[in-house]
Amino acid sequence: MHLLGILLAATAFWMANSGHYESLMLGFAAVSVVLTLILSLRFKIVDREGSPYVRLLGFLGYVPWLTWEVLKANWVVIRACLRADLDISPALVKVRTTCKSDLARVTFANSITLTPGTVTVEIQGDKMLVHGLYEANTVPESFIGMDARCARAADPKGAAA
Amino acid sequence: MPEAANMMTLDWNTIRIALGGAFCLLGALLCIIGTIGVLRFPDVYTRLHAASITDTSGAGFVLLGMALMAPDWIVIVKIVCVLIFLMLTSATSSHALVNAALTAGLQPKIGPMRKGQPEDEALP
Amino acid sequence: MMMAALIALIVSMCLLLIRALIGPTLYDRVLAVNSFGTKTVLLIGLMGFVMGRPDFLDIAILYTLINFVSTIAVLKFFRYRSFQVPLARRGEPRVEAQVTGGEPNA
Known part of the structure; x- marks a missing residue:
């Protein structure tokens, strides 16, 4: 099969x-x-x-939203690169995910990394260490939407809240 | 006047070549901006954010421009392959890089940056 | 337009080489080389379009994958000082990786 x-x-x-x-x-x-x-x-x-083809449709719905998020985050980092004064304030935060399966967690961590300005540094269980370029943009609350979408896209049916 | 008529009709091929060139140029400029960020930012973790501009929007716009200029569908399929591989591998290698740096004991700089703060030195 | 994009890419690659040369830690250098590889992929593709031979994209696909593998290989080598570290697989007993001495920073 x-x-x-x-x-x-x-x-x-x-x-x-x-x-x-x-x-x-x-x-x-x-x-x-x-x-x-x-x-x-x-x-x-x-x-x-x-051969992960079961949840292909969920991913197809997730990709356009992720693209839009990446573009929005790009704008912030581009402005930070071109500012005359370096006004960045890096931060490390712990994010707790509600994703159940490994695939959903990997999708969530990779989405955080793919978004410029935030990088997943470490994963342990359902806790992730995230490094962000701006303290104000990197609070655990700002990842709730992405977390819910990842859980919907990649978790098995019924597990999603 | 057929020539004037030809000049006036904006046919799809002309538009897509021009638009493709513009997107390629935009992507290449984003690559330069990301490189400037890599040169300016103070430590590895922040430099990684600048490099991810290159990996996501820079590469995305250049490949979008190339897809607009593609002569046939097989080239578009190849460009989509490059895009998918680039997105998957750049995220994974960024994570591997930053995880290796943290495991090796390189501490990230936290908090607002002061002016004239020295760059990080190589560990002895 | 395409030539301008090509020149811009080459300029950014040259700037990146500075970071690869002066980068204080090993990870700065690996980051610069990885980003350099991404730009090389774009450069190969654009070069193919300028020369009217989009078949160069095959090479670009290969370069993407090889760039990823080489980054991971370099990071793994400087973490374990060896390529011979067996990775743990689900259902098999985990082999403890032996981290030998040596500072991981260049």
Whole structure:
């Protein structure tokens, strides 16, 4: 089942990147896809994380919102870079997440890191250490919205509050 | 006057080439701004924030501009691949970098920056 | 327009090299090199478009992935002073990583 997911992903990736569909090229494609499958079997990475297609729709809804957040945060950091006086005040805060599954937590931590101005430094259980560029923007309350959206996008059905 | 008519019609190809060039230039300027931040900020943790401008909006705008100029769909697919890989890997490597710095005992500077504060020195 | 973007990218790469050269700690240097790699990806893509050969994007994809792997490899090496550290996998007994001596800062 998971093997089939990887097979489909590898074939789609090859098709999208090659653009040649002669029989010789398709033969090479089959060989390389099979080699990839053998390698991933040897690495023992054929499991649920290897083909995470179940919650693709949730992620598709999450990405546009994240893009808008990243753009807004970019503006703040760009202004900080170009100010004549360096008025930054870095801060370290502890953020508690309500996400249940590993995937949702990783999504939340990666979203914090991807947003300029905040970086996840460490994760332990459901607590995260976040370093921020401005003290005023980096309070635990400012991550509640992102946390709820991550839980909705990536947590299994029923676990989300 | 067919030539004047041609001049007046703004066809999609002209628009997208011009718009793509503008987006590429905007992205490259954002890269310069991020680099200025990397040069100005006082310690590793704050420099990382400046570098993430380059990784997110700089790369995003340059790739958006290239996608607008793409001659066929296969190039757009490749650009989307580059964008997805860049977003995933830049977040992960930023986290790995900052976590390694904290584990190694590099203390971040906290609180408002004073003027004339010296940069951090290399640990002995 | 494209040439201006190319020149701007090259200028920012040169500025970044300054940080890579003077950066006080190892992590500044790794950060600069990682960001340099991202800009190289953009430069390769733009170069392909300027030369009218967008096939360069294949190389850009590869460079993205290799840049990530090299950053992680450098960080891992300076944390454990070895590439031979087995990572713990779920369901298997955890192998304690042996951190040998040596200051992790350059």
